[in-house]
Amino acid sequence: xxxxxxxxxxxxxxxxxxxxxxxxxxxxxxxxxxxxxxxxxxxxxxxxxxxxxxxxxxxxxxxxxxxxxxxxxxxxxxxxxxxxxxxxxxxxxxxxxxxxxxxxxxxxxxxxxxxxxxxxxxxxxxxxxxxxxxxxxxxxxxxxxxxxxxxxxxxxxxxxxxxxxxxxxxxxxxxxxxxxxxxxxxxxxxxxxxxxxxxxxxxxxxxxxxxxxxxxxxxxxxxxxxxxxxxxxxxxxxxxxxxxxxxxxxxxxxxxxxxxxxxxxxxxxxxxxxxxxxxxxxxxxxxxxxxxxxxxxxxxxxxxxxxxxxxxxxxxxxxxxxxxxxxxxxxxxxxxxxxxxxxxxxxxxxxxxxxxxxxxxxxxxxxxxxxxxxxxxxxxxxxxxxxxx
Amino acid sequence: xxxxxxxxxxxxxxxxxxxxxxxxxxxxxxxxxxxxxxxxxxxxxxxxxxxxxxxxxxxxxxxxxxxxxxxxxxxxxxxxxxxxxxxxxxxxxxxxxxxxxxxxxxxxxxxxxxxxxxxxxxxxxxxxxxxxxxxxxxxxxxxxxxxxxxxxxxxxxxxxxxxxxxxxxxxxxxxxxxxxxxxxxxxxxxxxxxxxxxxxxxxxxxxxxxxxxxxxxxxxxxxxxxxxxxxxxxxxxxxxxxxxxxxxxxxxxxxxxxxxxxxxxxxxxxxxxxxxxxxxxxxxxxxxxxxxxxxxxxxxxxxxxxxxxxxxxxxxxxxxxxxxxxxxxxxxxxxxxxxxxxxxxxxxxxxxxxxxxxxxxxxxxxxxxxxxxxxxxxxxxxxxxxxxx
Numbered sequence: 001x002x003x004x005x006x007x008x009x010x011x012x013x014x015x016x017x018x019x020x021x022x023x024x025x026x027x028x029x030x031x032x033x034x035x036x037x038x039x040x041x042x043x044x045x046x047x048x049x050x051x052x053x054x055x056x057x058x059x060x061x062x063x064x065x066x067x068x069x070x071x072x073x074x075x076x077x078x079x080x081x082x083x084x085x086x087x088x089x090x091x092x093x094x095x096x097x098x099x100x101x102x103x104x105x106x107x108x109x110x111x112x113x114x115x116x117x118x119x120x121x122x123x124x125x126x127x128x129x130x131x132x133x134x135x136x137x138x139x140x141x142x143x144x145x146x147x148x149x150x151x152x153x154x155x156x157x158x159x160x161x162x163x164x165x166x167x168x169x170x171x172x173x174x175x176x177x178x179x180x181x182x183x184x185x186x187x188x189x190x191x192x193x194x195x196x197x198x199x200x201x202x203x204x205x206x207x208x209x210x211x212x213x214x215x216x217x218x219x220x221x222x223x224x225x226x227x228x229x230x231x232x233x234x235x236x237x238x239x240x241x242x243x244x245x246x247x248x249x250x251x252x253x254x255x256x257x258x259x260x261x262x263x264x265x266x267x268x269x270x271x272x273x274x275x276x277x278x279x280x281x282x283x284x285x286x287x288x289x290x291x292x293x294x295x296x297x298x299x300x301x302x303x304x305x306x307x308x309x310x311x312x313x314x315x316x317x318x319x320x321x322x323x324x325x326x327x328x329x330x331x332x333x334x335x336x337x338x339x340x341x342x343x344x345x346x347x348x349x350x351x352x353x354x355x356x357x358x359x360x361x362x363x364x365x366x367x368x369x370x371x372x373x374x375x376x377x378x379x380x381x382x383x384x385x386x387x388x389x
Numbered sequence: 390x391x392x393x394x395x396x397x398x399x400x401x402x403x404x405x406x407x408x409x410x411x412x413x414x415x416x417x418x419x420x421x422x423x424x425x426x427x428x429x430x431x432x433x434x435x436x437x438x439x440x441x442x443x444x445x446x447x448x449x450x451x452x453x454x455x456x457x458x459x460x461x462x463x464x465x466x467x468x469x470x471x472x473x474x475x476x477x478x479x480x481x482x483x484x485x486x487x488x489x490x491x492x493x494x495x496x497x498x499x500x501x502x503x504x505x506x507x508x509x510x511x512x513x514x515x516x517x518x519x520x521x522x523x524x525x526x527x528x529x530x531x532x533x534x535x536x537x538x539x540x541x542x543x544x545x546x547x548x549x550x551x552x553x554x555x556x557x558x559x560x561x562x563x564x565x566x567x568x569x570x571x572x573x574x575x576x577x578x579x580x581x582x583x584x585x586x587x588x589x590x591x592x593x594x595x596x597x598x599x600x601x602x603x604x605x606x607x608x609x610x611x612x613x614x615x616x617x618x619x620x621x622x623x624x625x626x627x628x629x630x631x632x633x634x635x636x637x638x639x640x641x642x643x644x645x646x647x648x649x650x651x652x653x654x655x656x657x658x659x660x661x662x663x664x665x666x667x668x669x670x671x672x673x674x675x676x677x678x679x680x681x682x683x684x685x686x687x688x689x690x691x692x693x694x695x696x697x698x699x700x701x702x703x704x705x706x707x708x709x710x711x712x713x714x715x716x717x718x719x720x721x722x723x724x725x726x727x728x729x730x731x732x733x734x735x736x737x738x739x740x741x742x743x744x745x746x747x748x749x750x751x752x753x754x755x756x757x758x759x760x761x762x763x764x765x766x767x768x769x770x771x772x773x774x775x776x777x778x
Binding site: 003005007010011012013014016019022026027028030031032034035036037038039040069070071072073075076101102103104106107109110202204209210211212226227228229230231238239240241242243244245309312313315316319321322323324 | 392394396399400401402403405408411415416417419420421423424425426427428429458459460461462464465490491492493494495496498499591593598599600601615616617618619620627628629630631632633634698701702704705708710711712713
């Protein structure tokens, strides 16, 4: 059975062109990029080429990019690193939203234990942050605002440029970070247009390898490293440079920029077919993705009377991979904090399935899903003693 | 010109067998190991197989291994994580040595700024930590001792089991960490024989990929995560699991264990030839590696009257890659803190070259070095106006 993958928000396969560029950097060109000899210099050259490619995608200077092990590290570094640079021994305040990824939520909770104040902005029912609420939340001691560019669960896009503009009106500089992990495939990530000071991304969400990511740090923005040692990456991220991974990220970034429009068009059509088909064939559901303000890849539904994990497992038996929310939170029985923030009741949130499409998906795959899903929902509802249509 | 690589302490090429095992985990088996569907389950299976292999190398339970981005992260995690778990709001004391890698030294310096007391033990002229000094340094508030297993610059081996025994005599538990990054290829890393609670290692030093490492955490040892988010790796190291990298580390660990003896024998003979040849043909040098208590791969010399970087660059022009110290510290003009701690004067320390041999080196390569090096030293000494033999 040829399996079908609709979970690109969790991770993506490595594009063959990306792997091809990476391959020489395992065995042949294997130097430590910090070494002075020729093996080191060729590794360094590859590192800097990749930095240029990522900078190209974000329209920034190569010197404004540092490499990390992924977005989780990038997010942790921004949150802790700016407090380390600006907030130690002082009153400090961070503003974020109530629908951020755990890699922002959990460091924020940890910083709260250390005495940093954190405001978690509410969102509208569509999942969008209210810029008016943000304005009200700003305090004299606000150091950082961290709002994701697009949400990993429902795919909703946040008004990053508008928030940046709001922040720029202040007398005192408030730094602005966006976690763009989910956005890079589909949205323009020009940091000048966005107006951000920090931007996080991961290679494995854009058809690159796992274990590598980047952080954009606008020229001269204050940040102190958390992982210390060999002073790599301007002393902001010590540890031997992961050359093969970074080469992969560079190529993946280049492809993401070049093929964004083409992929968006294709994936958007697939989503349209998926959404229409599901809404037509399955009653009593919530469609949690605002198609007019979301990543084209995402379609998030809550099916009343059917448990998300059961739907996932039944679809898995048919060779179709979907998710109940974020992969990171799987295993957790708590309802998604994103849906809660959007006002979805816990009861219906438990029947949630996220479809996240990718550039290799086909119409035939959507057709198969549309054939398989309705009877699964029907069966689960029949088995549910308290479900009454 | 076929180049020669004598810098295995900085990094190693990926063994072909390692790369072969990794390859399917980029494009074919690409799932997120936290996903519940079949793509996730096969990734998870690979993850757990790799964990078993690393555990096999260390003779511990698979549940005592977590994966990180490398030893720098593992070291940072132990040092910060144990303070987070046991030392917050209390008087806390760490003992380490004055010859540790920067990824131990710098987090220690950072913890000092936060009020943690740190003792940096002196070493004997051979580079070995004095266990008597360690005993004297212990305080009631000592939480952790962190001593590397083998040194990255001169290759000296520390008496880890003896230190563990000393610590076990105390009424109060003092946790013991060893950075085994340099040791894994050559030394028995059985954590029971060593008696450690934490052990760090990196894949790229054992013919595995860059960007991945592990931390052994003895059952129930207290530690709190620093990088937070998706709660992977028992919530001690969040971030999407780097499956291909971890598969590579697993295979590299398996090979390291199986072929250790064979490689040690081969590399030991090569070193013998190198050391004899250099001592015979070049006068007025220090040989800083105690051949009776060091990694068989390492030979560290200080050549009076010749500058290390110049030697490196001249050898590089001959296609021979060596290092002046640690790759991580290259670019720095300060004399090595390891040599300083061993009592080598700054003046002669500046003429240092580290040869670190690997399993692919040959006798012919050593012969070439022995032909090329003496005239280089001779030339540099001639050019040096203050050098008088």
